[in-house]
Amino acid sequence: MDLIAVQSVRVARSRSDLALAPGEAVIGGGTWLYSEEQAHVTGIVDLLGMPWQPVTRSADALTLAATCTIQTLRDLPDSPLFLQCADSLLASWKIQRVATVGGNIALSLPAGSMTSLAVALDATLVLWTATAERRVPAADFVTGVQSNVLEPGEVIRAIEIPLESLGSSGFRRIALSPLGRTGTLVIARPGLFTISGGTHRPHQLRFEHWPSAHALAAAVDAIDDWYDDAHGSPDWRQAMSRRFALELLEELA
């Protein structure tokens, strides 16, 4: 929808353009920002002008620019999780062609499956201001519903996925309808179960070895921030998460 309070739009083309004036908000694809009223956004800074390669590879990491589209990620061959997480979004495939990986993480909604992916793969987020850079584990980025560690004027620059995370994985998801918004999403890798979608923030359950079913269930049950909205009740989300974690344990271990 038209954002009626917006009085200026500028396209960021270099790092110095990232310095924000009061009321300015950055967009990647913009597909969420333009989908709701934004009474307090008076200016837009479009990151799609930044000269960032969508996908780069090094000896030990696959790095996605924040502005890499979800479609681009979906088409990468490195992990089945890319497609599974892309298709977990409520947004249609048409939106996935415009929406960005970094935008979905920065939005920090419980059902943001790019957050699920980054956390499950132990990714590191590179955060930029116009002048500074810092790196935070994806697992520590989201702090609550639509809340994260970004400081004013700070943007996500990149998502660094360690290649060593791209081994075997398991994936489970459920919503209240076949293709609905995520109720809960569970991803398992050796030693790591990531519970998200049904909680205020993602949770990593890490074990030195494959845990016992009892220990895994206890770890899931220790989570205490199950989310309550139109996409599922907290008790159901908890039960589905436990069920999926145990299924994945049986499948992978």
Next chain:
Amino acid sequence: MKFEVNGSPVEVTPTPGQVLRSLLRDLEHFDVKKGCDAGDCGACSVLLDGAPVHSCIYPAHRLDGASVTTVAGLGMPEAPHPLQQAFVAAGGFQCGFCTAGMIVTASTFSAADRQDLPRLLKGNLCRCTGYRSIEDAICGVANTEIAPIGDAAGRSVAPPAALRVVTGREPYTLDLHTTALLHVAVLGSPLAHARIVSIDTGPALALPGVHAILDYRDSPATLFSTGRHEHRTDDPDDTLVFDRVLRFRNQRVAAVVADSVAIATLALDAIVVEYEELPAVFDPHIARSPGAPLLHAEKGPQSRIAAPQRNTVAEFHGETGDVEAAIAAADAVVTGVWRTQRVNHAALETHAARGWLDAVGRLVIRTSSQVPFLVRDELCHIFGLRKDAVRVFTARVGGGFGGKQELFTEDLVALAVRATGRPVQYEFTRVDEFTRASPRHPMRVEVTLAAASDGTLTAMVIDQLMDTGAYGNHGIGVLYHSIHESISVYRCANKRVDAQSVYTNNLPSGAFRGYGLGQVIYAIESAMDELARKLHIDPFELRRRNVIVPGDTMVVTDPHVESDLGIESYGLDQCLDLVEKALARVDARPGTPAGFRLGTGMAIAMIATLPPNGHFAEATVTLLEDGRYEIAVGTAEFGNGTTTVHAQLVATALGTTVERISIKQSDTDVAAYDTGAFGSAGVVVAGKALLAAAHDLAAQIAVEGSIPGLVGHGANDGTPRSVSFNVHAFRVAVQPETGEVRILQSIQAADAGTVLNPEQLRGQIEGGTAQAIGTALYEEMTMDGEGRVLTTAFRNYHVPQFADVPRTEVYFADTHDDLGPLGAKSMSEAPYNPVAPALANAIRDAMGVRSYELPMSRDRLWRLANS
């Protein structure tokens, strides 16, 4: 900035924050629709450099150098794109408001993509069809036909507007340019119950581009109801254009009239209002109890509120026979309390109206209404105008489902036009649809049934409580309808019915497909299922033993009541047989998925063929100079398909083809009168009037010869009335460990009398089934208990997607109704009604335990299975 639209260069400077959708519409590409304005529904889809995007969330500042293709750019009526032709051939739309985005999106599909339609169409919602006909269109299946001369009735002819709809040429309510148009934004009440102490509009009025601000001081003093009926006294007079007392959150406080929606909306912040908060009540049971805050206590008997001192807008209490004695003597008794939720109509075109003064100073309103004549009459009542001083008309309307049998925008537009002398538009946002429009009435229905061991029903006890919300629009009619055909379909010597329609400070409820019947049918048919279990009688057989048959009187609680409703034709027996046979078919029985349990269930529904108390239509058919015919009829087209049937009826009566019929409709200037398209009346009232007009014209031609200008006249008064029947059954698999329901087989049989257009009738049944599956499994407007709606976008209110809707086997009973045109009965609300209880009964069969509330969401079913 320069870019291309449909091959033509444009140079334009979008406003900061503007999206592609609104820019395209500013450029008069009206084929690009606003469905949700949030990226959820896909109605606005266009191709951007060859790939589809949701234009409502695509920033316009990125368009420099781009190439945009809209549905109108894909083809034109004379030379349609193959997919556009395929949508016509398949009958792939009803209202057609989603069609532009659907075709644009599907135009990019490969043959292989046809296997992936659930995912690929996730972002394209259709509220009318149930998607079967859309899949047919994409896969090249043709369902419509060209009718031979004089033989259109009974054939699957395509809608007259089909080629225009699929090529984006058919204008909807706001699809036209108006010079110097002003726009309205409305300040909503932040409180659920309050009195306005003071308003200061001065600072807002001083803002550039603001032309007027309207509030209670500008409102006519005439009380009315937004709900519209043939008799205005059918609804309570409890509403004002602007009221000083606010009875629900987001009720109109003031409106800004300005050069643009943006200016008007931004000016709202400058209006200073002081409120005196009043005690509020949100639970209808508390609201009817002593000591509750009262909403309309100051109103007298002239408002026609049953008991303002008990917040009760309408109530019914009646008994026949001796219920207590029958229960005491029964072999089996079942009882339960069923609850239904608020359901949003989710018509893809939001409510909207545009008004202006014509050359002679008449007030003209173009609106998205099902009832233009009733809107005109009520505007005349509110503003003290003569009927010849107001014209109301509709273009094609993007979906209705009862939600547009209301006066939600036209009164404010009329006030603004009169205040400014300028053309004015008021368009609901999707959020407005959830917070200002009226959803289906939530109900609590307690049912007790008693029977003898042979299955004979001996007692029915119904106690119904409905939350009509802050205003009583349809709060009376829905109450009486809810307890009629749902109960009178059963022969039973002892019946007691209590029903109350109660004001609360919640969002007002309103007319919804089925008009109250569906909620009570859900409860009664669920109770019948429990009774069948208790008696060990097959559920089909239990119905056969107790339903009314020709010769029976329809009784709620008064066997001697005078009524114009009768069983003029009867196909319930055939419907029961057809569905039972389809359900028993061996090839329809799949294996059980691992972890799932199978179940089957069925339910029946009866509905009057049209509303009571009179429904009127006057229509004409004119012989034109070129030998063609012109229909003039008042009925609006919003996906009901009535216009197609009207053309078929007239072409058949005059021995011509539908292509030689041109149609003028839904305009108070075009036809003398039409009560409107609600209560499924479009075919059986206006259709009969048109058929009479065609016969009148044929008789004149027989006497005088084919003289151009001859006019045949026809009228119908909508009485007496008959009944239609629907039976639905499901086979489901339920996974108790997750609550997931898979529909393995869906069957509906309909008794619609003579089938005038098989493909359209099938489409109405499939669409009603899909909407009811949404009600049964997914859709719920949640409230916070203090009058706030929490689900205000499609992303949080799950309208069924392609992936959610199974194919339904559709069967027709072979009947003929002497009251209807060529033997036809109505069939647009009816298919919705038996679906939720049939699904509930199937899920009960699978799970071994019953759910008593809708929607039967996965989390609820999981909790039920594990409690």
